[in-house]
Amino acid sequence: MPRFFCPVPLSPGADLSLPKGAARHVQVLRMQPGQTLTVFNGQGGQWNASILSMGRSDVVVRIMDHEPVEREASRQVHLAMGMPANDRMDWLIEKATELGVASVQPLMTAHAVVKLDGARAEKKRSHWAAIAASACEQCGGNRVPDIHRPMTMGEWLATDLPAIERFVLSLAPGSQPLATVMPPPGQPLMFLSGPEGGLSPQEEQAAISHGFSPVGLGGRTLRAETAALAALVQAVACPAG
Known part of the structure:
Protein backbone atom coordinates (compact mmCIF):
# COMPACT_ATOMS: atom_id res chain seq x y z
CA MET A 1 0.00 0.00 0.00
CA PRO A 2 1.42 3.46 -0.85
CA ARG A 3 2.74 5.40 2.18
CA PHE A 4 2.96 9.18 2.57
CA PHE A 5 4.50 11.47 5.18
CA CYS A 6 2.03 14.14 6.37
CA PRO A 7 3.58 16.23 9.18
CA VAL A 8 0.26 17.42 10.65
CA PRO A 9 -2.01 16.23 13.50
CA LEU A 10 -3.99 13.14 12.45
CA SER A 11 -7.18 11.72 13.99
CA PRO A 12 -9.88 9.23 12.93
CA GLY A 13 -12.60 10.75 10.74
CA ALA A 14 -10.59 13.85 9.83
CA ASP A 15 -10.38 14.94 6.19
CA LEU A 16 -6.92 15.88 5.00
CA SER A 17 -5.56 17.52 1.86
CA LEU A 18 -2.34 15.66 1.12
CA PRO A 19 0.87 17.69 0.86
CA LYS A 20 1.76 18.74 -2.67
CA GLY A 21 4.39 16.05 -3.22
CA ALA A 22 2.17 13.26 -1.88
CA ALA A 23 -0.78 14.44 -3.98
CA ARG A 24 1.39 14.42 -7.08
CA HIS A 25 2.53 10.88 -6.28
CA VAL A 26 -1.08 9.69 -5.92
CA GLN A 27 -1.85 11.22 -9.32
CA VAL A 28 1.15 9.48 -10.89
CA LEU A 29 0.00 6.15 -9.42
CA ARG A 30 -3.41 6.74 -11.06
CA MET A 31 -5.19 6.04 -7.78
CA GLN A 32 -8.93 6.67 -7.58
CA PRO A 33 -11.49 7.75 -4.94
CA GLY A 34 -12.29 4.85 -2.65
CA GLN A 35 -8.80 3.39 -2.75
CA THR A 36 -6.79 3.26 0.46
CA LEU A 37 -3.30 4.41 1.38
CA THR A 38 -1.18 4.85 4.49
CA VAL A 39 -0.14 8.15 6.08
CA PHE A 40 2.18 8.86 9.01
CA ASN A 41 3.22 12.09 10.74
CA GLY A 42 6.39 11.04 12.52
CA GLN A 43 4.74 10.92 15.94
CA GLY A 44 4.52 7.13 16.03
CA GLY A 45 2.54 4.51 14.20
CA GLN A 46 0.65 4.98 10.95
CA TRP A 47 -2.90 5.64 9.76
CA ASN A 48 -5.04 4.03 7.10
CA ALA A 49 -6.80 6.57 4.89
CA SER A 50 -9.30 6.48 2.05
CA ILE A 51 -9.22 8.79 -0.97
CA LEU A 52 -12.31 11.04 -0.98
CA SER A 53 -11.67 13.24 -3.99
CA MET A 54 -9.03 14.13 -6.54
CA GLY A 55 -8.62 17.44 -8.34
CA ARG A 56 -6.08 18.55 -10.89
CA SER A 57 -3.44 19.10 -8.25
CA ASP A 58 -5.02 18.20 -4.91
CA VAL A 59 -6.06 14.96 -3.21
CA VAL A 60 -8.33 14.78 -0.16
CA VAL A 61 -8.33 11.69 2.05
CA ARG A 62 -10.29 10.65 5.13
CA ILE A 63 -8.24 9.36 8.04
CA MET A 64 -9.41 6.00 9.34
CA ASP A 65 -7.87 3.73 11.97
CA HIS A 66 -4.47 4.08 13.61
CA GLU A 67 -1.96 1.22 13.56
CA PRO A 68 0.64 1.39 16.37
CA VAL A 69 3.36 -0.02 14.12
CA GLU A 70 6.98 0.75 14.94
CA ARG A 71 9.88 -0.35 12.74
CA GLU A 72 12.63 1.68 14.35
CA ALA A 73 16.21 0.66 15.11
CA SER A 74 17.05 -1.19 18.32
CA ARG A 75 18.74 1.95 19.67
CA GLN A 76 18.87 5.66 18.89
Missing part, protein backbone atom coordinates in the same frame (compact mmCIF):
# COMPACT_ATOMS: atom_id res chain seq x y z
CA VAL A 77 21.97 6.44 16.85
CA HIS A 78 22.86 10.06 16.12
CA LEU A 79 25.29 10.81 13.30
CA ALA A 80 27.42 13.95 12.95
CA MET A 81 29.00 13.94 9.50
CA GLY A 82 31.60 16.05 7.76
CA MET A 83 29.76 16.69 4.49
CA PRO A 84 31.13 14.73 1.53
CA ALA A 85 31.20 16.37 -1.90
CA ASN A 86 28.73 16.16 -4.80
CA ASP A 87 25.54 14.22 -4.13
CA ARG A 88 27.07 11.78 -1.65
CA MET A 89 25.40 13.51 1.31
CA ASP A 90 22.01 12.93 -0.35
CA TRP A 91 22.83 9.23 -0.68
CA LEU A 92 24.15 9.03 2.87
CA ILE A 93 21.01 10.54 4.39
CA GLU A 94 18.77 8.25 2.34
CA LYS A 95 20.64 5.10 3.38
CA ALA A 96 21.12 6.18 7.01
CA THR A 97 17.36 6.79 7.23
CA GLU A 98 16.65 3.34 5.83
CA LEU A 99 18.94 1.87 8.51
CA GLY A 100 17.14 3.75 11.28
CA VAL A 101 19.34 6.74 12.19
CA ALA A 102 17.72 9.04 14.75
CA SER A 103 19.31 12.30 13.60
CA VAL A 104 21.96 13.66 11.24
CA GLN A 105 24.10 16.73 11.92
CA PRO A 106 25.86 17.93 8.73
CA LEU A 107 29.23 19.51 9.55
CA MET A 108 31.60 21.85 7.74
CA THR A 109 35.09 20.63 8.62
CA ALA A 110 38.65 21.50 7.65
CA HIS A 111 38.77 18.94 4.82
CA ALA A 112 35.15 19.34 3.68
CA VAL A 113 34.65 20.76 0.19
CA VAL A 114 31.06 21.86 0.86
CA LYS A 115 30.64 25.18 2.67
CA LEU A 116 27.16 26.49 3.45
CA ASP A 117 25.72 29.42 5.36
CA GLY A 118 22.52 31.41 5.74
CA ALA A 119 19.80 30.72 3.18
CA ARG A 120 21.92 28.11 1.34
CA ALA A 121 22.33 26.10 4.54
CA GLU A 122 18.59 26.13 5.25
CA LYS A 123 17.79 25.20 1.64
CA LYS A 124 20.12 22.22 1.89
CA ARG A 125 18.67 21.21 5.26
CA SER A 126 15.15 21.26 3.78
CA HIS A 127 16.35 19.25 0.79
CA TRP A 128 17.92 16.60 3.04
CA ALA A 129 14.84 16.50 5.30
CA ALA A 130 12.70 15.76 2.23
CA ILE A 131 15.08 12.92 1.28
CA ALA A 132 14.75 11.47 4.80
CA ALA A 133 10.94 11.67 4.66
CA SER A 134 10.88 9.99 1.25
CA ALA A 135 13.18 7.23 2.53
CA CYS A 136 10.79 6.61 5.45
CA GLU A 137 7.89 6.35 3.02
CA GLN A 138 9.79 3.70 1.10
CA CYS A 139 11.28 1.65 3.94
CA GLY A 140 8.31 1.60 6.33
CA GLY A 141 9.79 3.80 9.05
CA ASN A 142 7.23 5.88 10.93
CA ARG A 143 9.63 8.29 12.64
CA VAL A 144 11.54 10.62 10.34
CA PRO A 145 15.08 11.41 11.59
CA ASP A 146 15.91 14.99 12.53
CA ILE A 147 18.12 16.62 9.92
CA HIS A 148 19.84 19.57 11.57
CA ARG A 149 21.10 22.82 10.08
CA PRO A 150 24.69 22.53 8.78
CA MET A 151 27.22 23.92 11.25
CA THR A 152 30.96 24.28 11.52
CA MET A 153 32.72 21.74 13.70
CA GLY A 154 33.52 24.40 16.27
CA GLU A 155 29.94 25.68 16.43
CA TRP A 156 28.61 22.18 16.90
CA LEU A 157 31.05 21.18 19.65
CA ALA A 158 30.07 24.35 21.52
CA THR A 159 26.39 23.28 21.64
CA ASP A 160 24.78 21.26 24.42
CA LEU A 161 25.55 17.77 23.12
CA PRO A 162 23.38 14.94 24.49
CA ALA A 163 24.80 13.05 27.46
CA ILE A 164 25.23 9.74 25.63
CA GLU A 165 28.15 7.56 24.51
CA ARG A 166 30.16 9.39 21.83
CA PHE A 167 32.56 7.93 19.29
CA VAL A 168 34.72 9.53 16.62
CA LEU A 169 35.67 7.33 13.66
CA SER A 170 39.44 7.47 13.50
CA LEU A 171 42.39 6.02 11.59
CA ALA A 172 44.83 7.03 14.33
CA PRO A 173 47.00 4.28 15.86
CA GLY A 174 45.57 3.00 19.12
CA SER A 175 41.93 3.54 18.22
CA GLN A 176 39.83 0.75 19.70
CA PRO A 177 37.73 -1.47 17.40
CA LEU A 178 34.14 -0.28 17.56
CA ALA A 179 32.85 -3.81 18.15
CA THR A 180 34.81 -4.06 21.42
CA VAL A 181 33.42 -0.86 22.97
CA MET A 182 29.82 -0.94 21.71
CA PRO A 183 27.43 0.13 24.51
CA PRO A 184 24.87 -2.38 25.82
CA PRO A 185 21.82 -3.12 23.64
CA GLY A 186 19.29 -0.30 23.52
CA GLN A 187 21.68 2.36 24.84
CA PRO A 188 21.77 5.46 22.57
CA LEU A 189 25.03 6.69 21.08
CA MET A 190 26.54 9.26 18.74
CA PHE A 191 29.05 8.89 15.91
CA LEU A 192 31.25 11.66 14.53
CA SER A 193 32.68 10.94 11.09
CA GLY A 194 34.79 13.07 8.77
CA PRO A 195 34.46 13.89 5.06
CA GLU A 196 36.89 12.82 2.33
CA GLY A 197 40.31 13.02 3.93
CA GLY A 198 38.82 12.60 7.40
CA LEU A 199 38.93 15.03 10.27
CA SER A 200 42.07 17.06 10.84
CA PRO A 201 44.23 16.06 13.85
CA GLN A 202 43.11 19.26 15.58
CA GLU A 203 39.43 18.46 14.99
CA GLU A 204 39.86 14.91 16.24
CA GLN A 205 41.58 16.15 19.39
CA ALA A 206 38.82 18.72 19.92
CA ALA A 207 36.25 15.95 19.67
CA ILE A 208 38.16 13.79 22.15
CA SER A 209 38.28 16.73 24.57
CA HIS A 210 34.46 16.84 24.32
CA GLY A 211 34.06 13.22 25.36
CA PHE A 212 34.39 11.36 22.05
CA SER A 213 36.31 8.07 22.11
CA PRO A 214 38.33 7.25 18.95
CA VAL A 215 37.25 3.98 17.34
CA GLY A 216 38.23 2.11 14.18
CA LEU A 217 36.29 -0.07 11.75
CA GLY A 218 39.03 -2.44 10.63
CA GLY A 219 42.05 -2.45 8.36
CA ARG A 220 40.43 -1.26 5.15
CA THR A 221 40.23 2.38 4.14
CA LEU A 222 36.56 3.19 3.56
CA ARG A 223 34.96 6.11 1.74
CA ALA A 224 33.60 8.76 4.07
CA GLU A 225 29.96 7.81 3.50
CA THR A 226 30.73 4.07 3.69
CA ALA A 227 32.49 4.44 7.05
CA ALA A 228 29.53 6.29 8.58
CA LEU A 229 27.07 3.66 7.37
CA ALA A 230 29.32 0.79 8.49
CA ALA A 231 29.35 2.22 12.02
CA LEU A 232 25.59 2.71 11.93
CA VAL A 233 25.02 -0.89 10.82
CA GLN A 234 27.15 -2.22 13.69
CA ALA A 235 25.21 -0.12 16.19
CA VAL A 236 21.70 -1.00 15.04
CA ALA A 237 22.49 -4.68 14.37
CA CYS A 238 22.96 -5.21 18.10
CA PRO A 239 19.50 -6.46 19.23
CA ALA A 240 17.65 -4.73 21.99
CA GLY A 241 17.59 -6.53 25.31
Whole structure:
Protein backbone atom coordinates (compact mmCIF):
# COMPACT_ATOMS: atom_id res chain seq x y z
CA MET A 1 0.00 0.00 0.00
CA PRO A 2 1.42 3.46 -0.85
CA ARG A 3 2.74 5.40 2.18
CA PHE A 4 2.96 9.18 2.57
CA PHE A 5 4.50 11.47 5.18
CA CYS A 6 2.03 14.14 6.37
CA PRO A 7 3.58 16.23 9.18
CA VAL A 8 0.26 17.42 10.65
CA PRO A 9 -2.01 16.23 13.50
CA LEU A 10 -3.99 13.14 12.45
CA SER A 11 -7.18 11.72 13.99
CA PRO A 12 -9.88 9.23 12.93
CA GLY A 13 -12.60 10.75 10.74
CA ALA A 14 -10.59 13.85 9.83
CA ASP A 15 -10.38 14.94 6.19
CA LEU A 16 -6.92 15.88 5.00
CA SER A 17 -5.56 17.52 1.86
CA LEU A 18 -2.34 15.66 1.12
CA PRO A 19 0.87 17.69 0.86
CA LYS A 20 1.76 18.74 -2.67
CA GLY A 21 4.39 16.05 -3.22
CA ALA A 22 2.17 13.26 -1.88
CA ALA A 23 -0.78 14.44 -3.98
CA ARG A 24 1.39 14.42 -7.08
CA HIS A 25 2.53 10.88 -6.28
CA VAL A 26 -1.08 9.69 -5.92
CA GLN A 27 -1.85 11.22 -9.32
CA VAL A 28 1.15 9.48 -10.89
CA LEU A 29 0.00 6.15 -9.42
CA ARG A 30 -3.41 6.74 -11.06
CA MET A 31 -5.19 6.04 -7.78
CA GLN A 32 -8.93 6.67 -7.58
CA PRO A 33 -11.49 7.75 -4.94
CA GLY A 34 -12.29 4.85 -2.65
CA GLN A 35 -8.80 3.39 -2.75
CA THR A 36 -6.79 3.26 0.46
CA LEU A 37 -3.30 4.41 1.38
CA THR A 38 -1.18 4.85 4.49
CA VAL A 39 -0.14 8.15 6.08
CA PHE A 40 2.18 8.86 9.01
CA ASN A 41 3.22 12.09 10.74
CA GLY A 42 6.39 11.04 12.52
CA GLN A 43 4.74 10.92 15.94
CA GLY A 44 4.52 7.13 16.03
CA GLY A 45 2.54 4.51 14.20
CA GLN A 46 0.65 4.98 10.95
CA TRP A 47 -2.90 5.64 9.76
CA ASN A 48 -5.04 4.03 7.10
CA ALA A 49 -6.80 6.57 4.89
CA SER A 50 -9.30 6.48 2.05
CA ILE A 51 -9.22 8.79 -0.97
CA LEU A 52 -12.31 11.04 -0.98
CA SER A 53 -11.67 13.24 -3.99
CA MET A 54 -9.03 14.13 -6.54
CA GLY A 55 -8.62 17.44 -8.34
CA ARG A 56 -6.08 18.55 -10.89
CA SER A 57 -3.44 19.10 -8.25
CA ASP A 58 -5.02 18.20 -4.91
CA VAL A 59 -6.06 14.96 -3.21
CA VAL A 60 -8.33 14.78 -0.16
CA VAL A 61 -8.33 11.69 2.05
CA ARG A 62 -10.29 10.65 5.13
CA ILE A 63 -8.24 9.36 8.04
CA MET A 64 -9.41 6.00 9.34
CA ASP A 65 -7.87 3.73 11.97
CA HIS A 66 -4.47 4.08 13.61
CA GLU A 67 -1.96 1.22 13.56
CA PRO A 68 0.64 1.39 16.37
CA VAL A 69 3.36 -0.02 14.12
CA GLU A 70 6.98 0.75 14.94
CA ARG A 71 9.88 -0.35 12.74
CA GLU A 72 12.63 1.68 14.35
CA ALA A 73 16.21 0.66 15.11
CA SER A 74 17.05 -1.19 18.32
CA ARG A 75 18.74 1.95 19.67
CA GLN A 76 18.87 5.66 18.89
CA VAL A 77 21.97 6.44 16.85
CA HIS A 78 22.86 10.06 16.12
CA LEU A 79 25.29 10.81 13.30
CA ALA A 80 27.42 13.95 12.95
CA MET A 81 29.00 13.94 9.50
CA GLY A 82 31.60 16.05 7.76
CA MET A 83 29.76 16.69 4.49
CA PRO A 84 31.13 14.73 1.53
CA ALA A 85 31.20 16.37 -1.90
CA ASN A 86 28.73 16.16 -4.80
CA ASP A 87 25.54 14.22 -4.13
CA ARG A 88 27.07 11.78 -1.65
CA MET A 89 25.40 13.51 1.31
CA ASP A 90 22.01 12.93 -0.35
CA TRP A 91 22.83 9.23 -0.68
CA LEU A 92 24.15 9.03 2.87
CA ILE A 93 21.01 10.54 4.39
CA GLU A 94 18.77 8.25 2.34
CA LYS A 95 20.64 5.10 3.38
CA ALA A 96 21.12 6.18 7.01
CA THR A 97 17.36 6.79 7.23
CA GLU A 98 16.65 3.34 5.83
CA LEU A 99 18.94 1.87 8.51
CA GLY A 100 17.14 3.75 11.28
CA VAL A 101 19.34 6.74 12.19
CA ALA A 102 17.72 9.04 14.75
CA SER A 103 19.31 12.30 13.60
CA VAL A 104 21.96 13.66 11.24
CA GLN A 105 24.10 16.73 11.92
CA PRO A 106 25.86 17.93 8.73
CA LEU A 107 29.23 19.51 9.55
CA MET A 108 31.60 21.85 7.74
CA THR A 109 35.09 20.63 8.62
CA ALA A 110 38.65 21.50 7.65
CA HIS A 111 38.77 18.94 4.82
CA ALA A 112 35.15 19.34 3.68
CA VAL A 113 34.65 20.76 0.19
CA VAL A 114 31.06 21.86 0.86
CA LYS A 115 30.64 25.18 2.67
CA LEU A 116 27.16 26.49 3.45
CA ASP A 117 25.72 29.42 5.36
CA GLY A 118 22.52 31.41 5.74
CA ALA A 119 19.80 30.72 3.18
CA ARG A 120 21.92 28.11 1.34
CA ALA A 121 22.33 26.10 4.54
CA GLU A 122 18.59 26.13 5.25
CA LYS A 123 17.79 25.20 1.64
CA LYS A 124 20.12 22.22 1.89
CA ARG A 125 18.67 21.21 5.26
CA SER A 126 15.15 21.26 3.78
CA HIS A 127 16.35 19.25 0.79
CA TRP A 128 17.92 16.60 3.04
CA ALA A 129 14.84 16.50 5.30
CA ALA A 130 12.70 15.76 2.23
CA ILE A 131 15.08 12.92 1.28
CA ALA A 132 14.75 11.47 4.80
CA ALA A 133 10.94 11.67 4.66
CA SER A 134 10.88 9.99 1.25
CA ALA A 135 13.18 7.23 2.53
CA CYS A 136 10.79 6.61 5.45
CA GLU A 137 7.89 6.35 3.02
CA GLN A 138 9.79 3.70 1.10
CA CYS A 139 11.28 1.65 3.94
CA GLY A 140 8.31 1.60 6.33
CA GLY A 141 9.79 3.80 9.05
CA ASN A 142 7.23 5.88 10.93
CA ARG A 143 9.63 8.29 12.64
CA VAL A 144 11.54 10.62 10.34
CA PRO A 145 15.08 11.41 11.59
CA ASP A 146 15.91 14.99 12.53
CA ILE A 147 18.12 16.62 9.92
CA HIS A 148 19.84 19.57 11.57
CA ARG A 149 21.10 22.82 10.08
CA PRO A 150 24.69 22.53 8.78
CA MET A 151 27.22 23.92 11.25
CA THR A 152 30.96 24.28 11.52
CA MET A 153 32.72 21.74 13.70
CA GLY A 154 33.52 24.40 16.27
CA GLU A 155 29.94 25.68 16.43
CA TRP A 156 28.61 22.18 16.90
CA LEU A 157 31.05 21.18 19.65
CA ALA A 158 30.07 24.35 21.52
CA THR A 159 26.39 23.28 21.64
CA ASP A 160 24.78 21.26 24.42
CA LEU A 161 25.55 17.77 23.12
CA PRO A 162 23.38 14.94 24.49
CA ALA A 163 24.80 13.05 27.46
CA ILE A 164 25.23 9.74 25.63
CA GLU A 165 28.15 7.56 24.51
CA ARG A 166 30.16 9.39 21.83
CA PHE A 167 32.56 7.93 19.29
CA VAL A 168 34.72 9.53 16.62
CA LEU A 169 35.67 7.33 13.66
CA SER A 170 39.44 7.47 13.50
CA LEU A 171 42.39 6.02 11.59
CA ALA A 172 44.83 7.03 14.33
CA PRO A 173 47.00 4.28 15.86
CA GLY A 174 45.57 3.00 19.12
CA SER A 175 41.93 3.54 18.22
CA GLN A 176 39.83 0.75 19.70
CA PRO A 177 37.73 -1.47 17.40
CA LEU A 178 34.14 -0.28 17.56
CA ALA A 179 32.85 -3.81 18.15
CA THR A 180 34.81 -4.06 21.42
CA VAL A 181 33.42 -0.86 22.97
CA MET A 182 29.82 -0.94 21.71
CA PRO A 183 27.43 0.13 24.51
CA PRO A 184 24.87 -2.38 25.82
CA PRO A 185 21.82 -3.12 23.64
CA GLY A 186 19.29 -0.30 23.52
CA GLN A 187 21.68 2.36 24.84
CA PRO A 188 21.77 5.46 22.57
CA LEU A 189 25.03 6.69 21.08
CA MET A 190 26.54 9.26 18.74
CA PHE A 191 29.05 8.89 15.91
CA LEU A 192 31.25 11.66 14.53
CA SER A 193 32.68 10.94 11.09
CA GLY A 194 34.79 13.07 8.77
CA PRO A 195 34.46 13.89 5.06
CA GLU A 196 36.89 12.82 2.33
CA GLY A 197 40.31 13.02 3.93
CA GLY A 198 38.82 12.60 7.40
CA LEU A 199 38.93 15.03 10.27
CA SER A 200 42.07 17.06 10.84
CA PRO A 201 44.23 16.06 13.85
CA GLN A 202 43.11 19.26 15.58
CA GLU A 203 39.43 18.46 14.99
CA GLU A 204 39.86 14.91 16.24
CA GLN A 205 41.58 16.15 19.39
CA ALA A 206 38.82 18.72 19.92
CA ALA A 207 36.25 15.95 19.67
CA ILE A 208 38.16 13.79 22.15
CA SER A 209 38.28 16.73 24.57
CA HIS A 210 34.46 16.84 24.32
CA GLY A 211 34.06 13.22 25.36
CA PHE A 212 34.39 11.36 22.05
CA SER A 213 36.31 8.07 22.11
CA PRO A 214 38.33 7.25 18.95
CA VAL A 215 37.25 3.98 17.34
CA GLY A 216 38.23 2.11 14.18
CA LEU A 217 36.29 -0.07 11.75
CA GLY A 218 39.03 -2.44 10.63
CA GLY A 219 42.05 -2.45 8.36
CA ARG A 220 40.43 -1.26 5.15
CA THR A 221 40.23 2.38 4.14
CA LEU A 222 36.56 3.19 3.56
CA ARG A 223 34.96 6.11 1.74
CA ALA A 224 33.60 8.76 4.07
CA GLU A 225 29.96 7.81 3.50
CA THR A 226 30.73 4.07 3.69
CA ALA A 227 32.49 4.44 7.05
CA ALA A 228 29.53 6.29 8.58
CA LEU A 229 27.07 3.66 7.37
CA ALA A 230 29.32 0.79 8.49
CA ALA A 231 29.35 2.22 12.02
CA LEU A 232 25.59 2.71 11.93
CA VAL A 233 25.02 -0.89 10.82
CA GLN A 234 27.15 -2.22 13.69
CA ALA A 235 25.21 -0.12 16.19
CA VAL A 236 21.70 -1.00 15.04
CA ALA A 237 22.49 -4.68 14.37
CA CYS A 238 22.96 -5.21 18.10
CA PRO A 239 19.50 -6.46 19.23
CA ALA A 240 17.65 -4.73 21.99
CA GLY A 241 17.59 -6.53 25.31
